[in-house]
Amino acid sequence: MPIIDVEHLTKDYGHGRGVFDVSISVNKGECYGFLGPNGAGKTTTIRHLMGFSKPQKGKTSILGKDSWRFAASLQNSIGYLPGEIALPSDITGTQFLKMMERMRGIRNDAYCKMLLERFELDPNIHTKEMSLGVKRKLAVVTAFMHDPDILILDEPTSGLDPIMQQTFIDYIVSEKERGKTIFLSSHIFHEVDATCDRIAIIKDGRVVSEFIAKDLKEHSNRIYRVTFGDEESYYKFVSLPYQFASKNPKKNRARVHVDDSQINQFISDITSLNVIDFHEFSFTLESYFMQFYKEDKVFEGVKR
Known part of the structure; x- marks a missing residue:
């Protein structure tokens, strides 16, 4: 009880x-x-x-x-x-x-x-x-x-x-x-x-x-923001079979979900492209909480 x-x-x-x-x-x-x-x-x-x-x-x-x-x-x-x-x-x-x-x-x-x-x-x-x-x-x-x-x-x-x-x-x-x-x-x-x-x-x-x-705390899904130096690299990347949190063709920028099991393939995919900025967003209690209070729900993957 x-x-x-x-x-x-x-x-x-x-x-x-x-x-x-x-x-x-x-x-x-x-x-x-x-x-x-x-x-x-x-x-x-x-x-x-x-x-x-x-x-x-x-x-x-x-x-x-x-x-x-x-x-x-x-x-x-x-x-x-x-x-x-x-x-x-x-x-x-x-x-x-x-x-x-x-x-x-x-x-x-x-x-x-x-x-x-x-x-x-x-x-x-x-x-x-x-x-x-x-x-x-x-x-x-x-x-x-x-x-x-x-x-x-x-x-x-x-x-x-x-x-x-x-x-x-x-x-x-x-x-x-x-x-x-x-x-x-x-x-x-x-x-x-x-x-x-x-x-x-x-x-x-x-x-x-x-x-x-x-x-x-042990959640293995991470989000990366990748910015490319040209449109060709950007469109090649967003055509790959990843789960994208957001896409911004005006800035040649995308946010992508990457599980730990995918990390080697992910690094290999972006190495051949013209990447000018790369940032990892840590998955925290605050970041998970904020998805419920923002219209743009970036983080997913934890059971509700």
Whole structure:
């Protein structure tokens, strides 16, 4: 049974806003990346998982329990980090952490101290005086302080500086090694690429691709852009039996898919032609993601 399960979730806010027939699942000990830009439907999905909103269709569940019906009891098992941080204004970070301890009925001073040191947070500051980055670090410590087995993280490093972003990534990797189940929503490619085992791409409220992160990294299909010094060379090349991503006769330029098994033949074919420029495009999470947000879909070959 999946630890986190979303089945045909639909919430239509009108004018194309919301989520539509979203189905995803996260297994125990897995870090699942939910990748998309702002407004794609990531936060709406998470709000349903946390029991803050009721589905119009479908359902969401955690540990086999309906997220809406059992929201209060489930939240004790979850470390939740919201995308937007709202803190009481006339309170110190220390007071806020103590308040959260009382609400959860837990106390783990040693673990909380470790988190404060790891994220370099001085909690003895009033929240109204905190910068966005400090507020985010306080929210991170609050989400993790009870050492939950399930982490639901919405744009977790938003507002953190690059050093703290890397500290956060390292922490998530260590938590995954401890067997935690993690659902991570983000639009930061490096963050998702460094932490996630499986990834879903969401666009306009719909999941448009889901894949195993390792498969994408090991993908053998590459794209090369080749520019020729004359029309004759260009037309000879585009007549060859390759899969072309694009052709530009005005510039005598073409982009071509080449599998690793074809590379020797490809080099042999272009060596005899008048090539004036040659460039390889690496196949990355970002390049794959961008095909869903550009009209000119250059990259293909990964199962959707």
